[in-house]
Amino acid sequence: MPDLDETPVLSVRDLNVRFGRNSIPAVSNVSFDVGRERIGIVGESGSGKSTTGRAIMRLLPQRAGVTAERMDFLDSPLLEKTERQMGGLRGKDIALIMQDPRYSLNPVLTIGKQVAEAAKLHLGARGKDAVARARDMLARVRINDPDRVLSLYPHQISGGMGQRVMIAMMLLARPKLVIADEPTSALDVSVRKDVLMLLDELVRENNSGLILISHDIRMVAAFCERILVMYSGRVVETLSRLEDAAHPYTRGLIAAMPDPKHPVRRLKVLDRKSIEVETNP
Amino acid sequence: MIKVENLDVVYGSKDKSNHVVRGVSFAVSRGETLGIVGESGCGKSTVLRSLAGLEGAWTGSISFNGKPVGKVRTRDELKLAQMVFQDPYGSLHPRHRIGTALAEPIRSMGAGDGWTRVAEALQQVGLPAHFASRFPHELSGGQRQRVAIARALILSPPILLLDEPTSALDVSIQAEVLNLLADQREERNLTFILVSHDLSVISHMCDRVLVMQNGVFVDELTRQDLQAGVTHASYSRELFDASFL
Numbered sequence: 001m002p003d004l005d006e007t008p009v010l011s012v013r014d015l016n017v018r019f020g021r022n023s024i025p026a027v028s029n030v031s032f033d034v035g036r037e038r039i040g041i042v043g044e045s046g047s048g049k050s051t052t053g054r055a056i057m058r059l060l061p062q063r064a065g066v067t068a069e070r071m072d073f074l075d076s077p078l079l080e081k082t083e084r085q086m087g088g089l090r091g092k093d094i095a096l097i098m099q100d101p102r103y104s105l106n107p108v109l110t111i112g113k114q115v116a117e118a119a120k121l122h123l124g125a126r127g128k129d130a131v132a133r134a135r136d137m138l139a140r141v142r143i144n145d146p147d148r149v150l151s152l153y154p155h156q157i158s159g160g161m162g163q164r165v166m167i168a169m170m171l172l173a174r175p176k177l178v179i180a181d182e183p184t185s186a187l188d189v190s191v192r193k194d195v196l197m198l199l200d201e202l203v204r205e206n207n208s209g210l211i212l213i214s215h216d217i218r219m220v221a222a223f224c225e226r227i228l229v230m231y232s233g234r235v236v237e238t239l240s241r242l243e244d245a246a247h248p249y250t251r252g253l254i255a256a257m258p259d260p261k262h263p264v265r266r267l268k269v270l271d272r273k274s275i276e277v278e279t280n281p
Numbered sequence: 282m283i284k285v286e287n288l289d290v291v292y293g294s295k296d297k298s299n300h301v302v303r304g305v306s307f308a309v310s311r312g313e314t315l316g317i318v319g320e321s322g323c324g325k326s327t328v329l330r331s332l333a334g335l336e337g338a339w340t341g342s343i344s345f346n347g348k349p350v351g352k353v354r355t356r357d358e359l360k361l362a363q364m365v366f367q368d369p370y371g372s373l374h375p376r377h378r379i380g381t382a383l384a385e386p387i388r389s390m391g392a393g394d395g396w397t398r399v400a401e402a403l404q405q406v407g408l409p410a411h412f413a414s415r416f417p418h419e420l421s422g423g424q425r426q427r428v429a430i431a432r433a434l435i436l437s438p439p440i441l442l443l444d445e446p447t448s449a450l451d452v453s454i455q456a457e458v459l460n461l462l463a464d465q466r467e468e469r470n471l472t473f474i475l476v477s478h479d480l481s482v483i484s485h486m487c488d489r490v491l492v493m494q495n496g497v498f499v500d501e502l503t504r505q506d507l508q509a510g511v512t513h514a515s516y517s518r519e520l521f522d523a524s525f526l
Contacts (some may be wrong), residue, residue, distance in 0.1 A: 044451045044452075044453055044454075045422075045451055111473050118475075159321075188320045188321050188478060188522055189320075189479070189480070189520065189523045189524050190320055190519060190523045191476055191523075192523060193522075193523045215451055215452065216452075217452075246406055253452060253453060254457070256453045256456035257452050257456075257481065258456075258459070258482055258484065258485030258486075259481065259511075260480065260481055260484035260485070260507050260508060261351045261508060263484070263485065263508060264485075265463070265483070266460050266463065266496075267456035267460055268456065269453065269456050269457050269460065270453045271455075280402065
């Protein structure tokens with residue numbers, strides 16, 4: 001169902017994040033809009049991609065200085081909200097899916113309790129109704145035997161299943177914006193595709209926006225309409241297809257990946273000096 | 282160079298036993314690079330650990346250079362095969378300086394204190410010699426993996442066992458480490474066994490690939506097969522399709 005609503009879900013202008021007073025900015029002058037679409041943020045570790053995601057969720061520690069000319073979620077500025085108002089938004093309207101389900105699920109509560117908690121908090125469901133909703137959501141993320149899984153603890157399920165549970169928990173409230181921070185990096189290649197397809201399907205169904213943060217530029221290119229490439233805190237390029245890459249950093253990243261169809265004897269490595277020249281003229 | 286016959290690894294005993302590796306056999310000739318690919322839990326790392334002598338519960342036969350080796354290795358047997366682990370954060374002692382870590386294999390082989398060879402070993406993997414006085418936390422992930430490779434190579438083993446050597450690294454750093462490994466292989470005529478779940482890394486490095494599932498090899502692919510996308514078993518097809526979106 002195509003959406004006629006053209007207003008962006010999230011609109012960010014000149015986002016800056018620095019840790020400490022005179023330090024190097026972790027994110028500098030990042031601007032982008034997210035509509036009801038899927039955008040990807042790629043870059044190496046330390047490029048500021050996760051920090052951008054966390055700054056949107058306002059999950060950075062106190063000492064991090066976050067400033068932005070504009071950071072609007074559905075036309076209301078996120079930076080002016082109180083912690084209490086943010087608490088109402090997080091999980092309900094903006095959801096964050098993190099890398100490793102083993103660390104983001106509570107190890108001492110059953111899956112059922114944790115997914116039902118999301119239903120209680122965000123949908124106002126109670127008791128048996130909350131559990132029933134949790135069960136339905138687990139079935140939606142294609143967990144074969146949801147009744148059994150409800151009573152299991154996180155250590156009793158596999159990584160792929162754990163990430164499905166996380167997706168179920170996060171998408172139960174039908175958030176308008178989903179930020180997925182390396183959702184498949186901790187998973188095996190064989191389940192990676194299923195998890196991504198599932199995420200994609202549910203996000204389309206809810207007609208929400210998705211920000212997919214990853215270091216794997218090919219995967220992001222296959223799933224997202226637009227790709228922001230980040231290098232040392234800046235967006236160096238916005239692409240819709242990998243073939244259009246013009247910045248030396250993006251081209252370097254693509255060339256550094258081994259491609260079985262075009263074997264080379266030596267892989268290209270990044271020429272960081274020329275990238276520095278290009279980004280700081 | 283390496284010959285493995287009917288390798289079996291079973292953990293636990295009686296009704297609680299877990300048959301991890303089920304009678305695998307393979308051979309690797311000198312200078313060849315063999316890849317083993319499969320999902321987590323399929324037993325690929327266990328095969329490698331058995332070869333390295335880290336596993337005590339295997340049966341079958343393993344021979345290096347035509348000589349069979351047992352579960353308990355002599356110093357000469359240990360010098361034949363060295364291993365590089367997945368996580369450079371976990372495989373270096375956090376309170377030992379890089380120099381100490383690099384000299385340790387030589388010291389434990391009873392061949393002197395090893396300090397004289399540290400600088401050379403660092404330079405071979407493209408790191409400055411003064412890194413010897415640093416601690417692991419003062420290095421980046423890629424630099425740490427270079428140290429791990431230097432440590433494996435310091436005894437000049439003919440065989441290098443690589444357990445997911447680049448899966449904790451960024452693609453740009455991965456390219457540097459894979460190039461380093463390829464250069465060292467050429468220079469020293471090394472034999473590699475590379476375990477990974479990433480088919481693109483495997484197909485870049487390896488002459489031959491074994492696909493593993495539930496403790497057995499279900500498929501064998503040559504470099505030509507990988508380039509053309511040819512597979513001989515449904516499982517390797519699935520793995521292939523999942524790897525290249």
